[in-house]
Amino acid sequence: MAAGRAIDPFWSMYQQHKTDQVAEMLEEYRIGNLSKEDAAKIQSEMASDPYALDPTRNPLLIRRALKPFNAETPAELLSQNLVTPNDLFYIRNHLPVPYIEESKYALTITSESLEKPIVLTLDDLRNKFKQHSVMAAIQCAGNRRDDFNKQKEVKGLTWDVGAIGNAVWSGPKLRDILMWAGVDPESPELMHVHFEGLDKDFEKNYAASIPIDKAMSPAGDVILALQMNGEEIPIDHGFPVRAVVPGVVGARNVKWLGKVHVSKDESKGHWQQLDYKGFSPDADWRSLDFNSAPAIQELPVQSAITHIKPESDVISIKGYAWSGGGRGIVRVDVSTDGGKTWQVAELEKPNQRPGRVWGWTLWTLNIPLEQMKDKEQLSIVAKAIDESYNVQPDGTPGLWNLRGVLNNAWHKREVKVNDK
Amino acid sequence: MAAGRAIDPFWSMYQQHKTDQVAEMLEEYRIGNLSKEDAAKIQSEMASDPYALDPTRNPLLIRRALKPFNAETPAELLSQNLVTPNDLFYIRNHLPVPYIEESKYALTITSESLEKPIVLTLDDLRNKFKQHSVMAAIQCAGNRRDDFNKQKEVKGLTWDVGAIGNAVWSGPKLRDILMWAGVDPESPELMHVHFEGLDKDFEKNYAASIPIDKAMSPAGDVILALQMNGEEIPIDHGFPVRAVVPGVVGARNVKWLGKVHVSKDESKGHWQQLDYKGFSPDADWRSLDFNSAPAIQELPVQSAITHIKPESDVISIKGYAWSGGGRGIVRVDVSTDGGKTWQVAELEKPNQRPGRVWGWTLWTLNIPLEQMKDKEQLSIVAKAIDESYNVQPDGTPGLWNLRGVLNNAWHKREVKVNDK
Numbered sequence: 116m117a118a119g120r121a122i123d124p125f126w127s128m129y130q131q132h133k134t135d136q137v138a139e140m141l142e143e144y145r146i147g148n149l150s151k152e153d154a155a156k157i158q159s160e161m162a163s164d165p166y167a168l169d170p171t172r173n174p175l176l177i178r179r180a181l182k183p184f185n186a187e188t189p190a191e192l193l194s195q196n197l198v199t200p201n202d203l204f205y206i207r208n209h210l211p212v213p214y215i216e217e218s219k220y221a222l223t224i225t226s227e228s229l230e231k232p233i234v235l236t237l238d239d240l241r242n243k244f245k246q247h248s249v250m251a252a253i254q255c256a257g258n259r260r261d262d263f264n265k266q267k268e269v270k271g272l273t274w275d276v277g278a279i280g281n282a283v284w285s286g287p288k289l290r291d292i293l294m295w296a297g298v299d300p301e302s303p304e305l306m307h308v309h310f311e312g313l314d315k316d317f318e319k320n321y322a323a324s325i326p327i328d329k330a331m332s333p334a335g336d337v338i339l340a341l342q343m344n345g346e347e348i349p350i351d352h353g354f355p356v357r358a359v360v361p362g363v364v365g366a367r368n369v370k371w372l373g374k375v376h377v378s379k380d381e382s383k384g385h386w387q388q389l390d391y392k393g394f395s396p397d398a399d400w401r402s403l404d405f406n407s408a409p410a411i412q413e414l415p416v417q418s419a420i421t422h423i424k425p426e427s428d429v430i431s432i433k434g435y436a437w438s439g440g441g442r443g444i445v446r447v448d449v450s451t452d453g454g455k456t457w458q459v460a461e462l463e464k465p466n467q468r469p470g471r472v473w474g475w476t477l478w479t480l481n482i483p484l485e486q487m488k489d490k491e492q493l494s495i496v497a498k499a500i501d502e503s504y505n506v507q508p509d510g511t512p513g514l515w516n517l518r519g520v521l522n523n524a525w526h527k528r529e530v531k532v533n534d535k
Numbered sequence: 536m537a538a539g540r541a542i543d544p545f546w547s548m549y550q551q552h553k554t555d556q557v558a559e560m561l562e563e564y565r566i567g568n569l570s571k572e573d574a575a576k577i578q579s580e581m582a583s584d585p586y587a588l589d590p591t592r593n594p595l596l597i598r599r600a601l602k603p604f605n606a607e608t609p610a611e612l613l614s615q616n617l618v619t620p621n622d623l624f625y626i627r628n629h630l631p632v633p634y635i636e637e638s639k640y641a642l643t644i645t646s647e648s649l650e651k652p653i654v655l656t657l658d659d660l661r662n663k664f665k666q667h668s669v670m671a672a673i674q675c676a677g678n679r680r681d682d683f684n685k686q687k688e689v690k691g692l693t694w695d696v697g698a699i700g701n702a703v704w705s706g707p708k709l710r711d712i713l714m715w716a717g718v719d720p721e722s723p724e725l726m727h728v729h730f731e732g733l734d735k736d737f738e739k740n741y742a743a744s745i746p747i748d749k750a751m752s753p754a755g756d757v758i759l760a761l762q763m764n765g766e767e768i769p770i771d772h773g774f775p776v777r778a779v780v781p782g783v784v785g786a787r788n789v790k791w792l793g794k795v796h797v798s799k800d801e802s803k804g805h806w807q808q809l810d811y812k813g814f815s816p817d818a819d820w821r822s823l824d825f826n827s828a829p830a831i832q833e834l835p836v837q838s839a840i841t842h843i844k845p846e847s848d849v850i851s852i853k854g855y856a857w858s859g860g861g862r863g864i865v866r867v868d869v870s871t872d873g874g875k876t877w878q879v880a881e882l883e884k885p886n887q888r889p890g891r892v893w894g895w896t897l898w899t900l901n902i903p904l905e906q907m908k909d910k911e912q913l914s915i916v917a918k919a920i921d922e923s924y925n926v927q928p929d930g931t932p933g934l935w936n937l938r939g940v941l942n943n944a945w946h947k948r949e950v951k952v953n954d955k
Contacts, residue, residue, distance in 0.1 A: 326889055326890065328754065328888070328889075328890055329890075332752075332754065334748065334752065393865075393866075393920065393924050395866060395868050395877050395878075395879050396868070396876075396877050397876050397877050397878070398879075407879075408865065408866070409865050409889075409922065411924060412922070412923075413862075413922065413923035413924075414923065414924065415923055415924050415925040415926065416925065439923050440860070440862075440923055442833075442860075445813075445828065445829055446813075446815060446828070448815050448816070448933075454932065454933060455932075456816075456817055457815050457816050457817050457933075458815075458817070459815050459818075459827075468748070469746055469748075469829075470746065470748055470749075498933060500813065502829065502832070502833065503832075503833035503834065503835055503859050503860055504813050504831060504833075504834065504835050504941050505835040505836065505925045506835065506928050506933065506934060506943075507928070508926050508927070508928045508929055509928055509929035509930055509933055510929055512874065512875075513868075513874060513877075513918060513926065513929055513945070514926060521924050523926075525933070
């Protein structure tokens with residue numbers, strides 16, 4: 116991106132690359148060192164930080180990167196409520212947070228099939244269309260990446276089990292807006308709906324797309340959310356408008372939505388074409404062909420253990436379970452012996468129609484302390500089963516991939532019984 | 536079912552229960568023995584075999600039960616064509632095959648929301664509605680059950696990898712017929728569409744149901760098939776009409792369709808309520824609560840190895856891969872070392888729209904013999920990944936269930952290199 120010009124502004128934009136590993140890789144390209152005077156001059160120019168307008172965040176969030184800001188919810192807090200509180204919801208930003216004045220906000224809708232762009236204000240989005248509320252979990256493709264690192268290091272931000280949250284999103288349906296705009300869902304020329312965020316680097320805005328069938332199906336429940344859990348969407352979650360695509364990976368739930376474009380082609384954006392794709396365990400960076408894998412859309416069945424605590428006469432084990440594509444959770448199996456024997460957990464499910472279960476399910480299993488008294492160590496394992504009877508795979512070796520996405524292996528936690 | 540009357544006719548109907556194991560279980564109920572004369576009399580009464588009208592079958596099919604007839608396709612033949620020939624398609628009958636005269640055939644449509652039943656003839660089905668052709672694989676929930684038996688015995692017919700096939704089904708869309716009949720897909724009173732087969736025991740016809748969203752969605756592609764691969768549907772596959780529910784377990788693709796009923800409730804049929812459900816590995820027959828599990832509808836991602844053969848300078852490995860719910864296959868990983876390292880197979884995919892990929896995918900991996908020359912044994916493993924990035928689970932232990940359904944673990948075949 117910086118070819119032919121100064122690289123410094125890019126260093127301030129993508130600060131996640133300021134690591135020893137990258138410095139080491141760059142060492143062989145060193146052609147000299149700046150004089151002290153020149154270095155000081157550069158330093159003062161770089162003082163204009165593109166992240167200066169980022170909002171303050173709840174200190175309980177576990178920071179994974181500061182610029183851009185990435186932080187996850189502590190595991191224990193995830194299973195306290197079916198709905199995740201706004202200030203505890205994980206934050207996965209790719210760029211500086213854009214500062215958007217409500218009165219100046221405009222959503223532009225374009226399509227190869229429309230003669231001219233359509234512009235909607237916030238009031239239009241609030242008043243012109245029926246408002247809907249949809250409970251939907253949003254999960255980052257990198258959730259649980261850290262378990263891959265334990266096997267073999269991957270490239271990507273470290274995430275434990277907290278890069279997921281469940282909220283009620285309210286606003287107009289994207290389908291209603293596009294139908295009103297004159298987009299024909301049956302047109303063979305229209306296959307993808309693009310979302311462009313108002314967050315950007317020097318040239319490009321964050322961009323992604325979803326298949327038109329998901330956008331236009333009445334059962335797809337895609338909304339342009341103006342509210343999160345009954346409040347204005349917080350700045351970190353896309354104020355004033357976020358595309359919420361239930362059942363689909365976080366990367367397509369575009370925040371600070373500025374533009375919707377309906378096209379024959381998929382988005383050419385970096386995060387659609389060159390990231391958020393799954394590869395075979397033995398694919399390597401040298402021979403990697405990004406075109407060989409489809410962009411991640413619906414996510415596979417997932418669960419995690421978030422809480423293991425002794426109570427009066429039981430050990431209480433809790434967690435969440437969720438699957439992409441509206442496939443509700445039908446069962447969560449929990450083992451205390453590493454997967455040799457299984458018990459069925461109790462489920463707290465969202466009240467949603469089969470095939471449109473976008474919210475997650477919380478689960479609990481209470482194990483009598485008496486059952487545990489002869490054991491020194493518990494190897495607790497959880498696996499979820501969804502409406503299509505997809506079951507989480509057993510281990511990470513078959514799932515490992517160089518970018519560390521899509522880890523949905525059985526979740527394991529070792530607990531020493533003396534420690535409990 | 537036979538309570539209070541003679542059990543003999545039931546023995547001829549459900550001959551799959553005539554096993555040593557069942558005889559042993561019944562031994563404790565013996566109250567005496569028939570005289571030779573009485574035994575002979577009974578014998579002659581039982582000569583009227585309800586299976587007498589069953590058609591002849593291709594001798595290549597591997598017989599798993601004769602009455603009712605159950606047989607699978609030999610593995611090697613499955614991967615020869617994207618479309619499985621009619622006479623090689625697996626047969627899973629639950630009851631004697633009904634003999635249906637074309638001119639007397641009638642399909643009855645009823646609903647709690649319709650004033651009176653609607654009756655359609657075969658000509659109505661052929662001419663009143665637009666005809667559609669849909670390529671769809673149909674798989675029995677018990678496909679690959681035999682791998683469960685290797686771990687611990689399950690109750691059910693033995694199936695290797697051949698209880699699946701892929702065909703092109705043609706006929707009117709169920710949605711068009713129900714809309715024409717006046718069924719309102721938005722009615723909150725209507726949740727399930729029942730299918731009743733003309734195959735029956737003494738009291739009840741084969742019956743099953745699917746969710747109304749699947750039946751009524753334009754993207755659901757449910758058809759009442761009059762043809763299979765361009766020919767009249769063969770008697771064993773439902774002549775003259777079979778409900779084809781793409782992406783959904785075979786048990787809901789009801790053959791010899793006699794009745795469609797749209798209802799608030801799920802079918803009360805035996806095969807909907809007391810069979811074709813998935814349970815946790817440690818569930819046992821004594822404490823089993825069938826109400827605790829949903830009826831299987833969409834199936835999980837699946838693959839199998841069907842062919843391992845040396846050719847001039849390679850070993851050619853082939854198989855099929857498929858997933859329920861229209862989720863196309865995006866990758867098949869193949870290992871020759873039991874899952875330590877993986878190579879990506881070449882895919883032959885059906886040409887269908889993402890999210891509506893009902894046909895299966897065939898795959899091939901050619902491994903140079905040179906790579907194999909130092910090895911005595913190959914442990915070949917296949918796993919498929921679908922559009923939602925669901926991956927097959929690693930092993931059977933986490934999937935095992937007392938009825939032996941839903942085995943979609945990595946498929947493994949051990950090959951001695953000397954034997955090839």
